[in-house]
Amino acid sequence: MTVGIVSYGAYIPRYRIKVSEIAKVWGADVQSITGGLRVQEKSVPDLDEDTATIAVESARNAINRGGIDPSRIGAIYTGSESHPYAVKPTGTIVADAIGAAPNLTVADFEFACKAGTAGIQTCMGLVESGRIDLGLAIGADVAQGAPGDALEYTAAAGGAAYIIGRDPDQLVAEIEGTFSFTTDTPDFWRREGMPYPEHGGRFTGEPAYFKHITSAARGLLTELNTTPADYDYAVFHQPNGKFPRRVAASLGFTSEQIDPGIVVTTFGNTYSASCMIGLAAILDIAAAGDRIFMTSFGSGAGSDAFSFRVTDRLDGIRSGAPSISDLLAEKEYVDYATYARHKGKIRL
Amino acid sequence: MSVPRFWRHISSRYNLIGTRCNTCGEYYFPPRTMCPNCRRDGSIEEYQFKGYGEVVTYTIIHTASEGFDMQTPYPLAIIQLDEDPRMTGQVVCDNDEIAIGMRVKPIFRKLGEDGAAGIIYYGTKFIPA
Numbered sequence: 001m002t003v004g005i006v007s008y009g010a011y012i013p014r015y016r017i018k019v020s021e022i023a024k025v026w027g028a029d030v031q032s033i034t035g036g037l038r039v040q041e042k043s044v045p046d047l048d049e050d051t052a053t054i055a056v057e058s059a060r061n062a063i064n065r066g067g068i069d070p071s072r073i074g075a076i077y078t079g080s081e082s083h084p085y086a087v088k089p090t091g092t093i094v095a096d097a098i099g100a101a102p103n104l105t106v107a108d109f110e111f112a113c114k115a116g117t118a119g120i121q122t123c124m125g126l127v128e129s130g131r132i133d134l135g136l137a138i139g140a141d142v143a144q145g146a147p148g149d150a151l152e153y154t155a156a157a158g159g160a161a162y163i164i165g166r167d168p169d170q171l172v173a174e175i176e177g178t179f180s181f182t183t184d185t186p187d188f189w190r191r192e193g194m195p196y197p198e199h200g201g202r203f204t205g206e207p208a209y210f211k212h213i214t215s216a217a218r219g220l221l222t223e224l225n226t227t228p229a230d231y232d233y234a235v236f237h238q239p240n241g242k243f244p245r246r247v248a249a250s251l252g253f254t255s256e257q258i259d260p261g262i263v264v265t266t267f268g269n270t271y272s273a274s275c276m277i278g279l280a281a282i283l284d285i286a287a288a289g290d291r292i293f294m295t296s297f298g299s300g301a302g303s304d305a306f307s308f309r310v311t312d313r314l315d316g317i318r319s320g321a322p323s324i325s326d327l328l329a330e331k332e333y334v335d336y337a338t339y340a341r342h343k344g345k346i347r348l
Numbered sequence: 349m350s351v352p353r354f355w356r357h358i359s360s361r362y363n364l365i366g367t368r369c370n371t372c373g374e375y376y377f378p379p380r381t382m383c384p385n386c387r388r389d390g391s392i393e394e395y396q397f398k399g400y401g402e403v404v405t406y407t408i409i410h411t412a413s414e415g416f417d418m419q420t421p422y423p424l425a426i427i428q429l430d431e432d433p434r435m436t437g438q439v440v441c442d443n444d445e446i447a448i449g450m451r452v453k454p455i456f457r458k459l460g461e462d463g464a465a466g467i468i469y470y471g472t473k474f475i476p477a
Binding site: 046047048049050052053056057060084085093096097099341 | 358363419438440455456457459470473
C-alpha cells in the first residue's frame, strides 16, 4: 500500500538575533564561533509565541496549502523538546485550533530533535493499516539554551507540519521507506523541572550524531537497494552548518544534493523542526519524479531515515501557503537584551 | 480568569466562531444565540469569521494589567472584521506601525496565563495583512 505526504506547512517567527551579538555578550571570539558553527543568525520567538502557537501556525499552513478538510485528520502527533506544559498535550490545542477535534487521537512526542519524524512514522502506521484517513505530524520547538552555553548560539524557534495519507491521487510525495536506529547514548537531556537541557559533549560528534545518522541512512539505502546517486536532494538534522555537510559527504551525497535543504545557517537549529523545515524547503522547489533522502537525529540517541518520491501533484498545491523563502524574507533583528526578554531569560 | 470561563470561549478565541442570522443577514461576534433584530423570527447559525479586517482605533498600553507587563508598550485595537462586527484585540506589530484603517489578518498566539503554574490561554491576535 502507498503512503506519503498529502500536504505540508511551516512557520518561523519573524525575529532574528545574530550569532555575533550573542558572542559579544559572552566575550567569545565571533570569528571562531560563526566559523565553527557556520550559523550566522537564529530565529527568536515573540513574547506570545511558544511551541503550541508555532505548531498551530504550521498545521494551518499545511491545511491551507493542501485544501484539506480537517475533520479527515484522525491523529495528531506533536514532537517537541519544549512543550508548553509538562502535562497536557500540545496536540489538544492544535486539534481544536485547526478544527480537527474531537473525533481523533492525539499525543505529544519527545525525542529532542527527532520527535517530529517519529510522529511521521506513527502516522504512516495508522494510515497504512487503514485505521485513519489522514494523520498530522508536527515538529515544533522554541529551543532552549542556557545563557552562555554553546547551545545558545543555535537554539532557535520554528515548526513544520506534514499531513500523511494513502490515496495515491492525493499524495504530493510518496514515502518509499523509513528506517530507524536507536541506542541509549547519554548525549542530550533535560531533567524534570530544569529550565535548560544539558549536553554530554563527550558523545556529541562521532558516537552520537554521525553514528546514528550514518547507521539509519545506510540501513534505509540497503533496504531500498538505492545509493546516494539515486537521489536529487538530501536533508539531514542540522544542529549547525558543519555536521550535516560532513555526514552527507561521508555517506556519498554531494553539496548540490544537500545545499537546498540547509536552513540552519539563516535561522538556527529549530530542533524537532530542523530537518522537517529543510524538507519543506526542498518540496518548495522539487519537481515531479525527484527523489529526496531525509535523516533526522535527536537526543544523541536516535535517527529516522526516509526516502520520498515527489509526484506531479506537488506543483498544484505549492503556492497555497508561504514557502520557506517567504518565511525567511520577513525578519526583524533584535539585540541580546530584547532576545533575553522574549525568551523569558529575565525573571522578575 | 477562571479555567471554565476561558474553556467556554475556546472556539471563539481559537477560530473566531460567532453567529449569523439567516433572516436579516447580520453577523455577531461574540456569538449571540438570539437575533436582536428579528427576535422570534430570527434564525441563528454558527459562523466562522475569516479574521480579516481593519483597525478602527487603537491605543498604546504603557501600564498593563498583571501578566502583560513584560509586553509593554504594546498596541491594543478595535478591529472591524470584514463581515462587520467589531472586536477588541492585540495587534502584533511595532507601535509606530499601527494606524487607523490598517488591514489586519489573524494569527494564533498566547493571550495570557494564570501565573507560572496555571493554565495558558491561547487565541487570536492580529498582524498587519
